[in-house]
Amino acid sequence: MGVRTPTPSRRIARYRRGSVELVATDALAGLARLDHGSVSVVVTSPPYNTGQPYSLYRDRRPRSEYLAWIGEVGRAVRRVLSPQGSFFLNVGSPPRDPWLAFDVAREVGRSLHLQNVLHWVKSIALGGLPTDPPTGRAGIVAVGHYRPVASSRFVHSAHEYVFHFTPTGTVPLDRLAIGVPYQDASNLTRWRRAGTGLRCRGNVWFLPYATIQRRERDRPHPATFPEELPEWCFRLHGLERIRFAVDPFVGLGSSAIAAARLGLPFLGFDIDPEYLAEAARRLARLPRLPSAERRVRPAIRPRPN
Amino acid sequence: MGVRTPTPSRRIARYRRGSVELVATDALAGLARLDHGSVSVVVTSPPYNTGQPYSLYRDRRPRSEYLAWIGEVGRAVRRVLSPQGSFFLNVGSPPRDPWLAFDVAREVGRSLHLQNVLHWVKSIALGGLPTDPPTGRAGIVAVGHYRPVASSRFVHSAHEYVFHFTPTGTVPLDRLAIGVPYQDASNLTRWRRAGTGLRCRGNVWFLPYATIQRRERDRPHPATFPEELPEWCFRLHGLERIRFAVDPFVGLGSSAIAAARLGLPFLGFDIDPEYLAEAARRLARLPRLPSAERRVRPAIRPRPN
DNA sequence: AGAGCCGCTGAATCCTTTT
């Protein structure tokens, strides 16, 4: 409860708080230690091979080499995933290389079925052209952040993919767990399902980009998604069906924080002890975690050692 | 001017109004009649091979056969496109087959460079989960139309792709032609470019789906995008640089209407004379067209015969 | 008079059963 969790040191090899554990290890090595079929959900955002300055990882390899490595990750995830498990893979494409995300998806698609493609929208303009006649709903013009692009041949990208892979392509989802209220109020009381007043959110997820405010001014982590993204993935898969969740590229720990908030057993890997330390700090800063009995079933933890 | 354009008959072989012409022919045959490098912009939405009830076209062929045909279309477009031309290809994927759009892109990518990927968003929910604390801007929850899906394993799709292909991948664009106003007025004076008060719209385009208000009750065309979509494509390419535009699958003629409104020389093909007639009716209904000198340069029309 | 409820229709569909 109110117990003060000690602040982790600057570089750590592992960290634990509640049902969430972080281990400093390479993703493939970490996954190799997990039991076959033991993981309900994997949510992750791997290095994009775009030359981002990860510290311990050379993020610009020949394309074929990078894709082969991604394929290996896909096979490793396939092995640890339970038959009804879900693998949510967040990938973006830089404007200069729009094929990257498709290539990654195809590579992972050799091991798993692509069941859904979700579109993470970071910014969107709702109005038409400024010269158009106003379309009613005035005021709202644009929402969210984006990263401008200097070139005149590319429009800037305010979008990333979240590929939803499963072993069979037939895993049932809990669509209303991230549902949105009905648009037409007259539908609210009409149907059986409508008891909740919610409908399916669809495959376009608007989530303004979260810029991580580093305490230290050194090296911010380049590839991090907002905590809501893994949270929505967990919920969409169905919280009751999650016995164990993994992020093999946990980075600054957004997925770990989401898991901690939901009381889910979680294991995160990262090759970089400093990123892991920052993730641990963010975890330690969480005010309190749900009690263990929030989990519907006791977690069966594979030895993460 | 106020001249009443005669209403086309039910089935037509060709139709013309102003700078816009429609011809009933197969897409490949029509493209074959155009001169090499004579087209500035191609905007189109081909059949998706999802079994739609087109009358003169069998829309469910083996995947490999369909993709080979799409590849042929790509080569034909490549041939007629000018060196600085743009090919905007609208494709969606049904939830059941998320690979479709990627496969189509890859096939066309054999002939042309994929310069941008635009995301046409038909519907989006702006708020977070209903259980979340309100995020300020209350009221707005969801905008746009979408198609519900009766499945527990798929979320519904409110998204389609617009792939922007060019011969070299280096075609300069007129990004501010579809720009959106700056969010922060203080940016207005901060940058030189901001003289227009507009910024790049980015690659996520929100366009509510145009529901055909079933004018005739006969067979509506399943594949129609809102007129704003081709309009934005034309503008993004740069209106001054368009000497001739083509849509080889013109359908109900949204692209033709956009071209007519902008005063662009345009040629549309469709294999089905009845669709073409409906497109002609929609064209004839336009109140008036811009005068010819609106076009910056006189159009050089290839013989469309 | 307007908020609330109900019926109807249609949408680049999904699922099951049948040849």
Added chain:
DNA sequence: CAAAAGGATTCAGCGGCTC
């Protein structure tokens, strides 16, 4: 066992009705 056909489903929009 691939392919076709019919039934099932979801939910926005509109029109009509009630109180």
